[in-house]
Amino acid sequence: MNTFRQRLVPYALLGPGLIWLTIFFVIPMYYMLELSLKTGSLEAGFQMTWAFSNYTDAISQYSTQFWRAFYYAGIASFFCLLIGYPLAYAIAFKAGRWKNLMLFAVVAPFFTTYLIRTVAWKTILDDSSPVVSILKTLHIVPPDGRVLATSAAVIAGLTYNFLPFMVLPLFAALERLDRRLLEAGNDLYATSPQTFWRVTLPLTMPGIVAGVLLTFIPAAGDYVNVIFLGGTSQAMIGNVIQSKYLVVNDYPDAAALSFTLLAIILVALIIYIKFAGTSALMGEEEEAH
């Protein structure tokens, strides 16, 4: 009896999570998948016709927006890493008693909603704003150019909005780095940059991998930044899906596009993790063994 109970414990612990996932993820996904193979209209009803053409159409017709989404998300993740790593490093190693305050500052933007933060960028980047005139005097933006309604504005918005998702895992990785290893590096006559490249960076790889995943995946599916900061040639795949669902009411096409996006991200993820190594994601456990 006792052992039977003990056996049940893991299932009981998994239970709430499993039920949650089943009701709010697996079942909706199943309906989406079913819907993506139907044809018809909202008015006449959608019939199951095993229309795999929804998928081929989705890819051939909107490949530009797919590429654009991954391109923007990739650049935004790169900038997040570029800005986020030094920031997380500074918080973890140099902040001292300001550490908590600085961490709070990283998370603080979340106290305002995503939409409001993005709309604020509209004001920051509008044609007559000080930021844009400075960029113009520095000849970064041509005199008759603009920032708002361009790719640059969308990427800036994405970078800003997803930066905390990069900083937090990086901070966690840097924070738990064993300082004695750095001392050992110095003792073995490594210069600071050498210690960084050969000790700090490899050991914080899990944070980098997690951070890139947490910024790239939501950024690739984002559509809010384009609505406010983009123009007519910046639409990402998220905008196409949104318009298919809400404006054209073509649910099967929208579902097919969503699944294609999901599939591409999954494949990219698998390649990425293979390349980065599972040990990078689960570095801690590997070490423990």
Next chain:
Amino acid sequence: MSVFTARRWRLLGALMAAVLASFALAACGGNSGLSGSGNEDVTTAKCGDASGSLKISNWPLYIDPKTIKEFQSETGIKTTYTEEVNDNNQFFGKVQGQFSQGNSGGRDLIIVTDWMAEKMWNLGYIQKLDHSCLETVFKNMVPSLKSPAFDPDREYTVPWQSGMTGLMVREDLAPEVKSINDLFDPKYKGKVTMLEEMRDTVPLVMAADGVDPTTATTEDWMNAINKIGDAVKSGQIRRFTGNDFVQDMIKGDVVAAIGWSGDGVQVEADNPNIKYVPPAEGCSLWSDNMLIPVGAPNSPAAYEFMNYVYEPKNQAQITKYVNYVSPVKGVKEVLVKQDPDIANNKLIFPPDSVTEKCFSQVSPPGDEEQQKEVEQAFQNVLTG
């Protein structure tokens, strides 16, 4: 980790499969509910003793909040007023699931534009109105709105407000914009916006090319959409907007746009350089309408509200606040004493010279499939 042997994983998998299967079966029994029910078995909304509570869904900033308070205190009907309609299509997407099941989601009164009203009616989502319950409404409705093409007997719609779609111009920055064709002038490259509602933007572009939008063919629509698409590719059109073109114009980021007359009145008050200009080739006239959805819990209260806002003195308060064209007779007379500026405003009380060249807002011709093609082509321009 050793607790989870392969056998147990299989067991867990089987368990999950069983749960899934039972859900799937239950869902099959319940019908997916995506199909419309048609309007053969349409019901007529009943009136009678108006009391209890009323739930209204309207567009943002489309009523004076005082009107709701006064309605509540005068009638004792507890009113929940939600500004949840931001875009006809998006609202349709939001409510379609409920409406198709004959469930109004607790809404007693919704307000959507002409073509969306017609679409919802054709799907059987909307109840027929009993004209004997709407004496004040039909006594005071302006004659020109009494029989629109899509609902000649006002069987299911009562106009809420009307307006014109035309040109909005920064007269200090683009003084010579008088026609929709001027929006395509390279001089204003990147300084021009259009509305993201296809039925606002495309007919105006067609009219500018000498096509009568009310008799336009699918090909005419496609030509206009292609023309807009080319302007998007060349960078001529900065972006497509809802009401938010207003902010772009105040900043001067945009100097000319396709916009709505009601916004014109409001913005002119803030910045006198921004003017609504009736396009030389004609403007588009539309109404938003009050509808009682099937399944509305309290239709008597909905009728009460319709009659209430058709009293000229109550309507005057709304007109003062929203600045659109009122569907109610006698409002101007009320306002001449209260607020002569508004009473004499040519956009709120347009003289014949302003409206004579207007056409009523149109949808693309053809059946559902053809309309969808046109809508899709336009969406492809928007997401270029």
